[in-house]
Amino acid sequence: MKARIGVITFPGSCDDRDALHAVEHLGGEAVALWHADADLDGCAGVIVPGGFSYGDYLRAGAIARFAPVMRAVEAFAAAGGPVLGICNGFQVLCEAGLLPGVLRPNHHGRFVCRDVDLVVQAAGSHWLGGLEPGAVLRIPVKHHDGAWYAPPAEQERVEAAGQVALRYADNPNGALADIACVTNASGNVCGLMPHPEHAVDEALGPVGGRPLLQGLLALARAHKRAKVVIA
């Protein structure tokens, strides 16, 4: 059975097409969702994609969190459904309070666009198909507001709870403790600044994005099975 994965398009999203393609490329069923939708069209997993939703007005992701579809995403996440936020999607999920912390402007004040190496942390295995801690994934980043930050007590809590899934080998944006990817406390919501959907096809460059998206497909299949059992 194919995992049915929804990809949300907000006004200003620009990586939604690549996310849809990546899901299909890896054997999932990709479904386009619209910011004004009231439900998730029966999807068993959701991607909140990259881009510049609502022009990054106010703060990156700050307006998108109020889109109608986000009510459905919040309910889906609360029910254990897997949600992956990529770049602007990560910013949206942090602003919505579904993930800890916030994404601040890069410390050097410049847009950064290059491949980065990401080191798998113990907590990442949930989303990373059982990759060993220390494994390295190469995935591109392209952002201006990518420095993950949380106040010291919150960062300690996130670290202690095992919610840091990936760290930068060479920090490109000033993120606190080289943190590139975090999950929520229950592990079903995950966000990162690098773009796994741009790194799935060998013809186009590195393929370090595959484990994360395969992780999403696996979690979506498990969530669907769980729902069927409950029903």
Place this chain on the structure above:
Amino acid sequence: MTVLVRPKEGILDPQGEAIRQALSTLGYPASSVRAGRLFDLELDVTDPAEAERVGREAADRVLANGLIEGYEVVVEEDAAEELVAE
């Protein structure tokens, strides 16, 4: 009413630092610049205390991110009277 949002103390502000460098280039003796935002809100509220409550709630929920930003709410009490006078 006006809501002033500022980066919290100790939070790195790359925008403010870029502005400081530009000011220094022009010869201004600016040792620090912190860049925030100013929101002018016109509220259909007559009670100043209620206006302040609404402004603070809006700042907490939307206008500022409490992890990195602080805010001030300034209620201009005579704004409504001016409106009536016009």
